[in-house]
Amino acid sequence: MIKAGAVEKGMAILMKDQPFIVVDREFVNPGKGSNFVRMKLKSPQTGQVLRETMKTQDSIEDITVEDHDCQYLFFDGDAYHFMDTETYEQFTVPSKGFEDMQYLMKEGETYRIMFWEHTPLDINLPYKVVYEVTEAEDAVKGDTVTGATKLVTLETGLRLKVPIFIKQGEKVLVNTETKEYVERVNT
Amino acid sequence: MFRETQRALIKSRSALLKQLRSFFDARGYLEVDTPLLAPALLPEAHITPFSTQFLHPFAGNYPLYLIPSPEVYMKRLLSHGSGDIYQINRCFRNEEQVGREHNPEFTMLEWYTLDADYLDSLKTAQELLAYLAPLDTQGICSRPAEVMTVQEACMKHAGLDLEKAQSISEITEQAVLLGLTPPTSNDAVTWEEIFNRVFLSFVEPELPKDRPCFLKDYPSQIPCLAKEKPGTPWKERWELYLGGRELANCYSEETDPDAVYNFCSSSARAIAKKTQSQGTETPELDLQFPKLYESPHPPCSGTALGVDRLLMALTGTQDIGGVILFPLSDIL
Numbered sequence: 055m056i057k058a059g060a061v062e063k064g065m066a067i068l069m070k071d072q073p074f075i076v077v078d079r080e081f082v083n084p085g086k087g088s089n090f091v092r093m094k095l096k097s098p099q100t101g102q103v104l105r106e107t108m109k110t111q112d113s114i115e116d117i118t119v120e121d122h123d124c125q126y127l128f129f130d131g132d133a134y135h136f137m138d139t140e141t142y143e144q145f146t147v148p149s150k151g152f153e154d155m156q157y158l159m160k161e162g163e164t165y166r167i168m169f170w171e172h173t174p175l176d177i178n179l180p181y182k183v184v185y186e187v188t189e190a191e192d193a194v195k196g197d198t199v200t201g202a203t204k205l206v207t208l209e210t211g212l213r214l215k216v217p218i219f220i221k222q223g224e225k226v227l228v229n230t231e232t233k234e235y236v237e238r239v240n241t
Numbered sequence: 242m243f244r245e246t247q248r249a250l251i252k253s254r255s256a257l258l259k260q261l262r263s264f265f266d267a268r269g270y271l272e273v274d275t276p277l278l279a280p281a282l283l284p285e286a287h288i289t290p291f292s293t294q295f296l297h298p299f300a301g302n303y304p305l306y307l308i309p310s311p312e313v314y315m316k317r318l319l320s321h322g323s324g325d326i327y328q329i330n331r332c333f334r335n336e337e338q339v340g341r342e343h344n345p346e347f348t349m350l351e352w353y354t355l356d357a358d359y360l361d362s363l364k365t366a367q368e369l370l371a372y373l374a375p376l377d378t379q380g381i382c383s384r385p386a387e388v389m390t391v392q393e394a395c396m397k398h399a400g401l402d403l404e405k406a407q408s409i410s411e412i413t414e415q416a417v418l419l420g421l422t423p424p425t426s427n428d429a430v431t432w433e434e435i436f437n438r439v440f441l442s443f444v445e446p447e448l449p450k451d452r453p454c455f456l457k458d459y460p461s462q463i464p465c466l467a468k469e470k471p472g473t474p475w476k477e478r479w480e481l482y483l484g485g486r487e488l489a490n491c492y493s494e495e496t497d498p499d500a501v502y503n504f505c506s507s508s509a510r511a512i513a514k515k516t517q518s519q520g521t522e523t524p525e526l527d528l529q530f531p532k533l534y535e536s537p538h539p540p541c542s543g544t545a546l547g548v549d550r551l552l553m554a555l556t557g558t559q560d561i562g563g564v565i566l567f568p569l570s571d572i573l
């Protein structure tokens with residue numbers, strides 16, 4: 055058991071006997087009221103998002119999790135197929151609640167997966183990842199406004215806004231949390 | 242090296258303070274500056290003060306507290322006949338988490354108007370927001386405000402009918418239906434706590450962020466020094482949300498000596514219970530405060546507004562550390 059005030063983003067907790075990942079948490083003191091922590095929780099099994107607010111002094115059941123390095127094999131439309139790089143065991147993670155992962159993970163790459171008693175709970179992507187731009191239109195001539203952007207498609211299918219000087223075949227660094235362009239990568 | 246962002250912050254803070262003062266000066270309010278160190282505090286159950294000591298050379302040490310708000314001193318001035326007053330000063334609250342919306346030391350604007358109620362103050366607050374339009378880079382202040390009752394907001398965003406959830410068992414049932422977990426702490430659970438859990442989970446996040454939002458008529462079960470709204474389960478109180486963030490709190494001030502006395506004694510009991518269970522020292526409490534109201538007191542309305550959060554809204558800053566010079570989050 056831990057105090058609700060000690061809960062952090064990315065932590066796994068047990069609520070109503072179900073594991074949940076804390077996707078957001080903030081402290082609030084309404085009026086001159088007591089200290090509360092407001093949380094957004096996601097069930098890795100169903101994708102259901104729960105809102106919960108507790109007093110920071112309330113108790114919460116935390117769970118012990120393990121991280122495994124796993125290779126991403128492919129997406130079958132419903133689930134992501136992985137292989138544990140240590141045991142060579144193959145398993146799937148339902149895409150529900152992790153829909154955006156199909157546009158962020160690269161086949162063959164290794165990612166950290168959080169496990170709780172053999173159940174995969176969360177896929178951890180690096181905060182920033184380099185992707186190749188596979189589709190980009192040439193900038194329109196004369197379009198020289200500072201900060202002008204255009205939409206491009208990355209090797210994983212993710213579409214995002216980048217500065218107009220980015221060309222097809224170039225590599226860009228992307229923030230996987232906000233899915234926003236960070237900078238051009240010179241190779 | 243002096244950063245450009247810091248220069249911009251100095252400028253915007255200075256401009257805001259100037260604008261706030263000129264608004265109240267032009268309306269005939271007197272600016273006051275009351276002490277930041279107080280020998281005793283208004284009993285407020287959920288506030289933990291910063292405490293210190295005056296080291297008297299001969300007569301021993303004397304406990305002193307950094308004020309959590311200038312309320313007590315300002316109300317003393319009002320009862321002495323000061324007329325309408327305002328103050329911009331520092332307030333200190335211990336044990337609040339340092340985060341995106343809290344710095345333990347913060348700047349408060351507090352103003353009191355005689356012969357006025359909370360709805361008069363609501364009008365003044367709207368005029369103040371309009372007056373700040375030249376500093377508003379986000380265009381939020383100048384939009385027409387949404388004004389709704391807490392009952393309407395709970396109904397709209399959580400389907401919770403507060404009028405029908407007046408008892409602790411009724412509101413707990415509603416909270417569980419909404420998906421909240423039953424309380425787990427050992428403390429006796431209060432109606433206020435369950436209300437806050439519902440409000441913070443489902444209502445507050447849905448409040449409009451693109452324009453000012455006033456929530457008025459707060460449940461009487463939340464103890465505070467606002468007057469009861471006659472014939473209703475509400476108190477004459479509003480809160481202002483700007484950019485979805487709680488910014489100001491206003492009451493038709495309670496002036497009935499018995500009601501003030503009851504608030505102080507029940508809060509004092511709650512503080513004693515809390516400090517006892519935590520094994521901490523109970524701060525000195527100002528139990529003389531209710532006496533201010535023993536002689537007839539004119540009707541009055543007071544509003545407290547967080548200046549740092551106001552600057553966050555005006556500049557579109559998401560973290561309170563970004564609008565404070567030397568925020569505590571830099572060193573913690």
